[in-house]
Amino acid sequence: MVGEVKKLISIQDLLKNVLKDNVISIEQNKGYLDVLVPTEKLVESAKKLKDSGFDHVKSVTAIDYIAKKQFKITYHISSYLNEELSKYIIGLSTIINRDNPHLPSLSRIWVSAEFQEREVYEFFGITFDDHPDLRLLLLTPVIAALKPLRKDYVVKEESDDIEVDYVAYNTNKWW
Amino acid sequence: MITWYLVYRIIVDDIIFYPPIYQFLIIPGLIAALLVALFIIWFERKAAAFVQMRYGPREIAPRIGGAIQLVADLTRYALQEIIIPETVDVLPYILSPIIMIILALLPLEAVPLTSIRTYFPIPPDYSLLIAVALSTLSPLFVVLMSWASNNKFAVVGGIRESFIITAYELIAVLGFLSAAAMTQSFNIVNIVNIQMSGKWLGLLNPIALLAVFIAVLMSTSGFPFEIPDSESELVAGPYTEYTGLLYGLNMGGGYIKRWVFSILIALVFLGGWAPYKPVPGIITGYFIPSLIVSIKALIVMAIMSFLRSVYGRYRVDQALGIAWEILIPLTLAAFGLGLAEAYFGII
Amino acid sequence: MESSTSGSVVPHLPGMEVSELSKNTYEVYIGPAHPGSGHMRIIVEVDGDIMVRVDPDIGFVHRTMEKLAEGRDWIKNIPLFERMAILDACNITLPYVEAVEKLLGTEPPERARYLRTLLCEINRIASHLYGMGIFGVFLGHSTLYMWAFGDREVFIDLAEQMSGARLTHSYPVFGGVRRDIPDDFPEGARKATRYMRNRLNEYAKIFLNNPNIRSRLENVGVMSKNLATELGIVGPNLRASGVRYDVRLNEPYEAYGELEFEIPVFEEGDSLARAWARVEEIRQSLNIIDKVVDWLEKHPRENFMHEKFWKTAPKLYKDVYTGQIDYAGKYRVKLMPLFASLKVPPGKAFARVEAGRGEMVYYVESDGKDVPYRVRVVSPSFRNVIAFKYLMPGHRLMDLPAIYGSFDYFPPEWDR
Numbered sequence: 001m002v003g004e005v006k007k008l009i010s011i012q013d014l015l016k017n018v019l020k021d022n023v024i025s026i027e028q029n030k031g032y033l034d035v036l037v038p039t040e041k042l043v044e045s046a047k048k049l050k051d052s053g054f055d056h057v058k059s060v061t062a063i064d065y066i067a068k069k070q071f072k073i074t075y076h077i078s079s080y081l082n083e084e085l086s087k088y089i090i091g092l093s094t095i096i097n098r099d100n101p102h103l104p105s106l107s108r109i110w111v112s113a114e115f116q117e118r119e120v121y122e123f124f125g126i127t128f129d130d131h132p133d134l135r136l137l138l139l140t141p142v143i144a145a146l147k148p149l150r151k152d153y154v155v156k157e158e159s160d161d162i163e164v165d166y167v168a169y170n171t172n173k174w175w
Numbered sequence: 176m177i178t179w180y181l182v183y184r185i186i187v188d189d190i191i192f193y194p195p196i197y198q199f200l201i202i203p204g205l206i207a208a209l210l211v212a213l214f215i216i217w218f219e220r221k222a223a224a225f226v227q228m229r230y231g232p233r234e235i236a237p238r239i240g241g242a243i244q245l246v247a248d249l250t251r252y253a254l255q256e257i258i259i260p261e262t263v264d265v266l267p268y269i270l271s272p273i274i275m276i277i278l279a280l281l282p283l284e285a286v287p288l289t290s291i292r293t294y295f296p297i298p299p300d301y302s303l304l305i306a307v308a309l310s311t312l313s314p315l316f317v318v319l320m321s322w323a324s325n326n327k328f329a330v331v332g333g334i335r336e337s338f339i340i341t342a343y344e345l346i347a348v349l350g351f352l353s354a355a356a357m358t359q360s361f362n363i364v365n366i367v368n369i370q371m372s373g374k375w376l377g378l379l380n381p382i383a384l385l386a387v388f389i390a391v392l393m394s395t396s397g398f399p400f401e402i403p404d405s406e407s408e409l410v411a412g413p414y415t416e417y418t419g420l421l422y423g424l425n426m427g428g429g430y431i432k433r434w435v436f437s438i439l440i441a442l443v444f445l446g447g448w449a450p451y452k453p454v455p456g457i458i459t460g461y462f463i464p465s466l467i468v469s470i471k472a473l474i475v476m477a478i479m480s481f482l483r484s485v486y487g488r489y490r491v492d493q494a495l496g497i498a499w500e501i502l503i504p505l506t507l508a509a510f511g512l513g514l515a516e517a518y519f520g521i522i
Numbered sequence: 523m524e525s526s527t528s529g530s531v532v533p534h535l536p537g538m539e540v541s542e543l544s545k546n547t548y549e550v551y552i553g554p555a556h557p558g559s560g561h562m563r564i565i566v567e568v569d570g571d572i573m574v575r576v577d578p579d580i581g582f583v584h585r586t587m588e589k590l591a592e593g594r595d596w597i598k599n600i601p602l603f604e605r606m607a608i609l610d611a612c613n614i615t616l617p618y619v620e621a622v623e624k625l626l627g628t629e630p631p632e633r634a635r636y637l638r639t640l641l642c643e644i645n646r647i648a649s650h651l652y653g654m655g656i657f658g659v660f661l662g663h664s665t666l667y668m669w670a671f672g673d674r675e676v677f678i679d680l681a682e683q684m685s686g687a688r689l690t691h692s693y694p695v696f697g698g699v700r701r702d703i704p705d706d707f708p709e710g711a712r713k714a715t716r717y718m719r720n721r722l723n724e725y726a727k728i729f730l731n732n733p734n735i736r737s738r739l740e741n742v743g744v745m746s747k748n749l750a751t752e753l754g755i756v757g758p759n760l761r762a763s764g765v766r767y768d769v770r771l772n773e774p775y776e777a778y779g780e781l782e783f784e785i786p787v788f789e790e791g792d793s794l795a796r797a798w799a800r801v802e803e804i805r806q807s808l809n810i811i812d813k814v815v816d817w818l819e820k821h822p823r824e825n826f827m828h829e830k831f832w833k834t835a836p837k838l839y840k841d842v843y844t845g846q847i848d849y850a851g852k853y854r855v856k857l858m859p860l861f862a863s864l865k866v867p868p869g870k871a872f873a874r875v876e877a878g879r880g881e882m883v884y885y886v887e888s889d890g891k892d893v894p895y896r897v898r899v900v901s902p903s904f905r906n907v908i909a910f911k912y913l914m915p916g917h918r919l920m921d922l923p924a925i926y927g928s929f930d931y932f933p934p935e936w937d938r
Contacts, residue, residue: 030624031872056754058874058905061885061898076872076885080751080760080767087773089872112754115908116900123588138581138937148589155593227668327550331568331919398662399734407660407923408552486734487661490920491571493737 011088018052019045032076032089039094039103046075046092046109053082054090057106060116062124066151069098071126075106075113096126105131123149192457194296198283202465203438203472205280211473212430213245219480220244226484252423260325260416267323272417272424275316279432282306286442288465289453290364301361306439307351313432314340314394317403320425321413332412335491336403342498343393347436349506350387353380354443357513367447377444379516383509384444386502388479391440393494395433397479399486400494433479437472445471547574552922554582562933564910564926568919576914576922578907584937591897596622597861599897601692606901607935608689609674610649612641612681613877614935618897619694620775621873621886625866626696632777633818634698634826639777640711640814641684641693642875643807647718648677649878650758650800650807653930657797658729660927661738666729673721676714683707695857696864697828701843708815715808722801730797739794743913743925746791753909756902757880758799759929763791769876777817783810793928800930827858834860865892879903879930903936 012026015035022041027034037045058076065072074093079085096103105128107114117128118137125147128134136144146153156168191197198204203211217232221240224231232241259265285306287299297305314336321333354376358366370376377384393400404412411417414425441447448464489497546569553563561582567575587606591599603618604611616638623630630638651674658666678688684703685691693700729735745755750763760767768785770778786802788795825832827843835843835858866888874883880902887896906929914925 029870029872031621031874032870034870055751058754058881058883059885059898059900061896063887063896074885076883080765081747083766083772086767089874091872110754111752111912112905112908115904138584148586153589155589223664227665228672229668327548331548331550401662402920405662405920407662407927408550408919484665485728486732487658487663487738489734490738490918490924492918492920 014052015090018048022048029091032091034074034091034093036093036095039096042092042094043104043106043109046106049077049090049092050109053079053085055079055081055110057110057113057116058089060113060120062120062126062149064098064124064149064151066098071096071098071101071124073103073120073126075110077110101125102127102129104129105134107131123147125150187457192294192461194294194461195284197461198286198288198296198465199280202462203288203434203469204283207469208280208431208434209427211434211469211476212427213243214473215430215434215476215480216245217242218477219483222477222481223484249423252426253420255419257419257421262325263416264323264325267319268416269421271316271320271323272421272428275313275320275428276424276431278309278313278316279428279435281312282309282435283438285309286438287364288442288468289448289461290368290464291453291455291460293455294461295364299362299364302363303351303355303361303366303443306363307348310347310432310435310439311340311344313428317413320417324413324416326416328409328411328415329413332403332409332415335409336413338491338495339393339396339400339402342495343390346386346390346498346502346506347394349503349510350383350390351439351443353383353506353510353513356510357517359517363442363447366443367449370446370449371452373446373449374521375444375446375449377440377446379521380444380509380513382505382512384440386506386509387436387440387444388475389497389502391433391436392479392482393498394436395429395479397429397433398483399489401488402491402494405488433476434472437475437479438468440475441468441471445475447471544574550919553579561937562931564922566914566919566922571918571920573914573917573919573922576910578910580907580933581937583934587938588897588899591894593893595862595892596864596866596894597695597857599894600695601690603899604690604692605934606899606938607649607877607879607932609652610645610878610935611689611691612638612645612693613649613875614882614901615692616642616694616776616877617873617875617882617884618886618899619696620875621871621884622696622866624871624873625869625886625888627867628697628828628830630698630828631825633702633821633824634828635776636814636817637684637699637703637826638694639781640703640811640818641681641691641699642776643810643814644677644681644684646878647804647807647811648674648681650804650930651677653879653927653932654725654729654797654800657927657930660923661735663729663732663735666725669721669725669728673718676717680707680711680714683710695827695861697831698826700857702823702826703818708819711811711815715811718804718808722805725801730794730801736794738924739797739928740792742793742917742921743796743928744790744792745909745913749912750791753912754905755880755909756905757876757878757930758803759796759880759906759909761785762788762795762799764789769874769881773874775873775875777814781810781813783813793924796928796930831858831860834858863892865890866894877902879932879935880906899938901935901938903930903932904938906931907936 015026016023022037022045024036024038054077058078061074063072072093072095074091076089076091078089094103105117107117115137117131118134120126121128121134122136122139122144200206221231232244235241235244235247284296285302287295287302317336318333321329354366355361357376357380358369360366396403404414414422417425448467451464451467453460453464547567550566550568551563552566554561563579565577565579566573587602590602594602599618600615603615607614651670655667655670681691682688685693685700745763747764750760750765764787766785766787771785783806786799786806788799868888868890870887872885874881882902883900885898886894889895909929914922
């Protein structure tokens with residue numbers, strides 16, 4: 001256990017060394033290490049992290065903090081080729097404003113983020129600048145316009161009345 | 176009484192056993208082909224089921240092992256609505272499956288099935304050449320079909336089909352004609368008579384038999400060459416837009432083509448009616464020899480069908496590579512072997 | 523259709539994507555109704571027979587699980603997430619359970635960890651067999667399809683004996699598992715592993731060493747080590763490209779740290795290597811099953827649920843769970859009552875496991891309520907789907923099924 005703690009400290013040191021003053025805060029969460037960076041330094045930090053061995057993105061997560069009027073985007077990254085780093089998961093996070101949300105895309109740095117950024121784009125309406133191919137991935141345009149994963153989108157329960165459902169079906173029809 | 180007897184004779188001799196009708200419609204033509212398709216499809220399913228540790232067709236007539244499954248399938252195809260999409264070229268779309276079936280059966284008109292002169296459908300002097308030539312007609316209508324369908328899958332399938340045609344035709348023609356080289360005759364009756372002594376051409380020249388066998392598999396899109404209608408990327412290839420009876424015709428067309436080629440293989444390489452010597456008389460001189468040929472052809476077909484449970488399908492360029500790089504040299508070698516055997520008098 | 527041929531303005535419907543085709547190419551839409559797979563579509567642009575652009579168009583069975591999860595109790599999300607890949611149910615839900623356990627601070631008892639491992643491996647075999655069967659269909663090899671699906675039944679039966687359900691087991695729950703194995707389970711499991719080992723040799727004979735299949739797969743869809751890393755490929759597909767990464771090895775969870783097993787790694791990175799990687803993984807999973815079953819037999823039946831949850835159960839439940847009453851048809855035994863009113867302390871957790879198709883990742887955030895604040899699910903197939911875009915161009919159209927099948931895609935899983 002002591003060794004693990006030591007290692008964690010060392011990985012925190014490593015991150016601090018790599019990212020220098022880009023870091024706002026490093027938070028030890030359960031199962032991953034959350035590194036918060038400002039949006040304008042996201043690309044730079046990502047490049048540095050990639051150079052230091054974090055070679056793929058596991059997940060691109062957007063979280064809607066509606067009370068704070070913020071989105072938090074987290075890139076969970078790790079390594080395949082470096083066995084030591086592969087034991088850790090780093091959450092490279094940035095916080096953006098909820099109005100007109102956009103942030104630089106990291107798909108050019110980590111190709112593995114490409115589809116996941118598309119997914120975040122359609123579910124949250126967050127635009128990734130400089131994304132190579134920003135299109136809808138899973139949703140139809142009408143649903144995507146509602147930005148379904150934002151907290152202010154409330155899932156309506158399906159009605160028992162088939163007519164009501166049919167109206168809803170017709171309004172959601174896009175083809 | 177006499178009149179009834181005459182009527183009976185006319186029906187039997189001049190209608191049923193009138194060679195062109197008999198061979199086109201009864202054995203080995205349409206009716207036999209239907210029965211063969213019935214059996215072969217059942218056999219194909221049962222054999223595959225045996226290999227794959229399952230039952231196979233069982234719901235229709237479970238007591239006879241689901242043998243009449245195809246009757247149910249055909250009934251369904253016949254009763255289904257034929258949907259003709261708006262975008263197709265209607266006339267070739269409807270006609271090409273029908274013409275394909277007729278042309279596929281046409282080689283049967285050219286082959287003699289007995290050595291009795293009365294029962295030759297056409298003079299048999301060049302029957303092998305004519306039969307092989309006629310067999311090359313029907314695949315063209317598959318290409319026409321795919322073009323008329325105006326569907327992307329169909330067009331890609333049709334292109335593949337035309338590639339395959341160019342590949343297998345030369346092999347089939349050369350393979351069959353190596354028999355002519357061995358016997359110095361295009362006359363199938365002669366070819367069979369030579370084999371009467373037990374020296375089947377398939378045994379003397381197995382390379383030619385193998386090449387023809389593979390060419391037939393290619394031409395009828397049997398495994399491992401089920402390429403034009405490869406379902407995993409092309410739905411049903413050239414037949415994608417077809418429904419109901421027309422689709423049933425297409426599906427049956429493949430089996431009929433295979434059947435016709437199997438008849439040719441049985442005649443040329445497997446001794447035809449070989450152990451049996453036809454003696455004059457309708458039954459002994461015509462019915463029995465044609466039955467023997469049909470049974471031999473059926474065995475060939477069953478072997479082809481069994482390959483389904485062993486192989487997957489080749490890629491189209493691999494199939495073409497096999498055809499052009501391996502089989503054509505092999506066929507030429509078979510042709511040479513045939514010539515050599517003829518020269519040294521082995522035959 | 524009229525407009526495209528006459529060259530006039532294309533009507534722009536909402537959501538209609540209009541993309542210009544380059545000259546001399548042909549666009550083929552493969553799917554969404556597909557004879558081999560489920561609901562997927564791949565838009566392929568072919569130049570002659572060569573694919574020049576491949577665009578995986580997914581989402582036909584999307585169910586918005588992440589949104590649904592935000593409106594459900596913590597425990598009710600387990601059956602929900604199972605629907606992603608019902609044939610790999612234990613592996614798919616395990617990281618969610620682990621993440622919530624991290625937030626709750628409960629460690630499952632040792633026996634529960636072994637039981638989870640056991641079902642995970644059974645699921646992995648079933649999932650690989652399913653994938654191989656579909657792969658067989660893609661190459662027109664119906665025999666492999668039937669064999670694999672038939673043999674999968676053996677392991678589904680094992681899972682049924684363990685959990686009571688053939689597919690959607692909901693077996694791991696917070697703090698433990700749902701029930702223990704029956705007494706005659708180890709015998710059946712050993713019989714199944716013996717049987718499967720023999721069968722794997724026969725698979726190799728009819729499929730993997732079949733010259734026809736080999737010529738289809740060898741040097742097709744070659745993914746180099748660097749490309750696989752770059753694209754973030756997961757699972758057997760990654761290990762077939764020579765990357766030695768397996769969550770079971772790099773961050774051992776459940777009982778994997780205490781078990782000995784090998785991770786098959788192949789260097790070739792082609793479709794054949796991916797198929798072999800699955801076969802070898804099945805072999806390793808069989809070994810793990812044997813070892814886990816041995817362990818379970820040697821150790822006495824102790825609690826399989828964390829004390830925190832166990833103590834809330836009425837006596838009847840406990841008696842039934844420990845096998846003291848034959849309950850069939852007599853009593854309805856539900857989960858521990860605490861689960862229904864479970865509130866998870868605020869926090870953020872991230873968990874990963876090696877599911878059948880690859881690494882399964884959950885991010886769970888709680889704000890202290892009885893429903894999650896945010897659950898992010900990234901399934902292995904979703905991370906593999908990007909490979910089609912970058913790997914397929916340059917191959918022939920007939921290679922599409924060979925590559926596609928070799929990745930063991932599963933549309934309901936990548937769509938979520």
